Amino acid sequence: MKCFRMTLAYEGTRYRGWQKQGNTPDTIQGKLEALLSRLLEQPVEVHGSGRTDAGAHARRQVASFRAETERTAAELLPLIRRYLPEDIGLLELAEAAPRFHARLNCVGKTYVYRVWTGEAPNVFERRLLWQLPGRELDLDRMREAAAPLLGEHDFRAFCSLKRFKKSTVRRLDSITIERLGDETRFTLSGSGFLYNMVRILVGTLVEVGLGERSPGSVGEALASLDRQQAGQTTPAQGLSVWDVRY
Amino acid sequence: MKCFRMTLAYEGTRYRGWQKQGNTPDTIQGKLEALLSRLLEQPVEVHGSGRTDAGAHARRQVASFRAETERTAAELLPLIRRYLPEDIGLLELAEAAPRFHARLNCVGKTYVYRVWTGEAPNVFERRLLWQLPGRELDLDRMREAAAPLLGEHDFRAFCSLKRFKKSTVRRLDSITIERLGDETRFTLSGSGFLYNMVRILVGTLVEVGLGERSPGSVGEALASLDRQQAGQTTPAQGLSVWDVRY
Numbered sequence: 001m002k003c004f005r006m007t008l009a010y011e012g013t014r015y016r017g018w019q020k021q022g023n024t025p026d027t028i029q030g031k032l033e034a035l036l037s038r039l040l041e042q043p044v045e046v047h048g049s050g051r052t053d054a055g056a057h058a059r060r061q062v063a064s065f066r067a068e069t070e071r072t073a074a075e076l077l078p079l080i081r082r083y084l085p086e087d088i089g090l091l092e093l094a095e096a097a098p099r100f101h102a103r104l105n106c107v108g109k110t111y112v113y114r115v116w117t118g119e120a121p122n123v124f125e126r127r128l129l130w131q132l133p134g135r136e137l138d139l140d141r142m143r144e145a146a147a148p149l150l151g152e153h154d155f156r157a158f159c160s161l162k163r164f165k166k167s168t169v170r171r172l173d174s175i176t177i178e179r180l181g182d183e184t185r186f187t188l189s190g191s192g193f194l195y196n197m198v199r200i201l202v203g204t205l206v207e208v209g210l211g212e213r214s215p216g217s218v219g220e221a222l223a224s225l226d227r228q229q230a231g232q233t234t235p236a237q238g239l240s241v242w243d244v245r246y
Numbered sequence: 247m248k249c250f251r252m253t254l255a256y257e258g259t260r261y262r263g264w265q266k267q268g269n270t271p272d273t274i275q276g277k278l279e280a281l282l283s284r285l286l287e288q289p290v291e292v293h294g295s296g297r298t299d300a301g302a303h304a305r306r307q308v309a310s311f312r313a314e315t316e317r318t319a320a321e322l323l324p325l326i327r328r329y330l331p332e333d334i335g336l337l338e339l340a341e342a343a344p345r346f347h348a349r350l351n352c353v354g355k356t357y358v359y360r361v362w363t364g365e366a367p368n369v370f371e372r373r374l375l376w377q378l379p380g381r382e383l384d385l386d387r388m389r390e391a392a393a394p395l396l397g398e399h400d401f402r403a404f405c406s407l408k409r410f411k412k413s414t415v416r417r418l419d420s421i422t423i424e425r426l427g428d429e430t431r432f433t434l435s436g437s438g439f440l441y442n443m444v445r446i447l448v449g450t451l452v453e454v455g456l457g458e459r460s461p462g463s464v465g466e467a468l469a470s471l472d473r474q475q476a477g478q479t480t481p482a483q484g485l486s487v488w489d490v491r492y
Contacts, residue, residue, distance in 0.1 A: 009369050057370075081367070081379075089369040121327070123255050123335040124303075128370065133327075 001066050003100050004073060006032075006046075007092040008061045013127045013237070014087065017054040018061075028052070028088065032063065035083050039076075040067045049106045049244040050192070053199070055236035057128060059112070060091065062244040064102040108173070108245035110189040113202040114238050118182030129183070130238035137184050137209035139177055145208040146175040148219030149201065157221050157230045158201050159194035168194055177205070184209075187242065196233050204231030247312050249346050250319060252278075252292075253338040254307045259373045259483070260333065263300040264307075274298070274334060278309065281329050285322075286313045295352045295490040296438070299445070301482035303374060305358070306337065308490045310348040354419070354491035356435040359448040360484050364428030375429070376484035383430050383455035385423055391454040392421040394465030395447065403467050403476045404450070406442035414440055423451070430455075433488065442479050450477030 010028055020030035029046055036044040048063045069076075077093040084090060116122050116129040117137060149172050156168040171191040178185050186202050204221065207213045213231070221229035256274055266276035275292055282290040294309045315322075323339040330336060362368050362375040363383060395418050402414040417437040424431050432448050450467065453459045459477070467475035 009366075011369050086367065086372050087369050089367040091366045120255075120337045121332065121335040123257050123333050124374065125370075126332050 001068055001098070003064060003066045003096045003098050004076070005092075005094050005096040005100060005102070006063045006065070006090060008032075008058060008063060009089040009091055010058050010061065011087040011127060012052060012055050012057045015054065017056070018048050018050075018052040029063075031085070031088065032065075035080065036065060036067070039079060039083065040069055042068060047102045049102045049109065049241075051195075052241055053196070053236040053239065056239040056241075057237075058241040060243050061241045062102045062106070062246070064096060064100055102244075105246050106192070106244055108189060108191055109193065109241065110187060110243040110245075111193065111198045112240050112242040113186040113188070113198060113234065114240075115184045115186070115202075115206065115234075116182060117184060120182075122182070127237055128240070130235050132206075135210060137206065138211065139179060139184070139209070141211075141215050142177050142205045142209040145205055145215035145218040146177065149175060149222060153222055154225060155194055155197055155222070156225050157227055158197045158204070159227065160196035160200070160233065161194070170194065170197070175201075198239060199234045199236065200227075200230050200232075202238075203234040206234065207231040247314055247344070249310060249312045249342045249344050250322070251338075251340050251342040251346060251348065252309045252311070252336060254278075254304060254309060255335040255337055256304050256307065257333040257373060258298060258301050258303045261300065263302070264294050264296075264298040275309075277331065277334065278311075281326065282311060282313070285325060285329065286315055288314060293348045295348045295355065295487075298487055299442070299482040299485065302485040302487075303483075304487040306489050307487045308348045308352070308492070310342060310346055348490075351492050352438070352490055354435060354437055355439065355487065356433060356489040356491075357439065357444045358486050358488040359432040359434070359444060359480065360486070361430045361432070361448075361452065361480075362428060363430060366428075368428070373483055374486070376481050378452075381456060383452065384457065385425060385430070385455070387457075387461050388423050388451045388455040391451055391461035391464040392423065395421060395468060399468055400471060401440055401443055401468070402471050403473055404443045404446040405440035405473065406446070406479065407440070416440065416443070421447075444485060445480045445482065446473075446476050446478075448484075449480040452480065453477040 015028055016026050018028045020027045032046045044065050046063050046065045073093045073095045081090050114129045116131045117135050119134045152171040154169050173189045176187040208215050261274055262272050264274045266273050278292045290311050292309050292311045319339045319341045327336050360375045362377040363381050365380045398417040400415050419435045422433040454461050
């Protein structure tokens, strides 16, 4: 039995997210499992570093699978690439340690959320951006608001789930907010993220940037542990898994 | 009667090119004329700086139209933007001199053709690139081949039309071939371009870059005035109108 590690890029526009749902082929995981099971002539389970939402993307996502095969990673790579749809790219394939597991071994992740505020729309990257044409985002206000989020906290106020079976404590290592032309880019790195956490964090910060709430209210929302105190969930299409660390 | 000048960006993927074909709404020109005629409550004709092929794009395309209206460009701009589909962006709208005509007044154009040769596919810009995964393009060979194309020539060897009603003489001012990571970008500027000329020029240069033909054969193809001597027509999706000069 060999264990393989895949590094993937995908445009999630036409998928219902990472996680398979029954036997429908419209998830990234479902697509990969169907393809690998067929190519390797055995049932293959694919484990991603984590789920991504319907419509969200990955610049670098890592996934692992095991299979009984004589083939090397170098032999499998072009074969898998040939059959992948054009919105899923296999960047790298390598044989991994026998017990490697993309989710269990993950020690950190970086997500990027891209907001477009140009007066003119961005037609070429429209599937990768949340467009707020002509709106002004105050970067200093957002940075001030983001500061108390850093470090280890219970982030349940920034999670869409209503019931929590597992810990909602995570460590947020950095939030970078930068202006790139007409784009405002949020880069968040941490130990891991709760369901919808990046989209709610960014949604709350954008409300601060637009002047709709005070910078101080973000730290208060965190402390409240109450989803109602945080801001809106931004659209999935602006979100990308940027990097995964092991 | 006012005359307006539009600067447009579009992703041509789902259109049958710029030029209207009967009353079908699946061309850029057809889409714009239908929208402007409805908004301005009069038949509006839109003149582009030139046609673009089915599936080709524009980073900056210029078009003009005339209309009887009290409205200023500043008033019309947000109105038009609101009703344009998300793959056509109105970057600028300005009132122009009464006799301005986007095609007749055009004095020069720049086209860009983008080729991707990374081993791994590019999933995010796949609609904007011609992908030749893992192929090696020799830039020096292509630059050597391109040199005799510069200046004023009869370019009929690089045109898909079989019969020529008008002059096939054009002036090519520059061809820049550069490597940007895994992308090879061809930038061509000139007085104007014949039907499929950029795609055939790039197709011929790529054959040189792949080692399939000699650098000298490109100047020979030009001198032959024979389409059979030139190379293949590259796919439209790698092509963009980059800029138009007046």
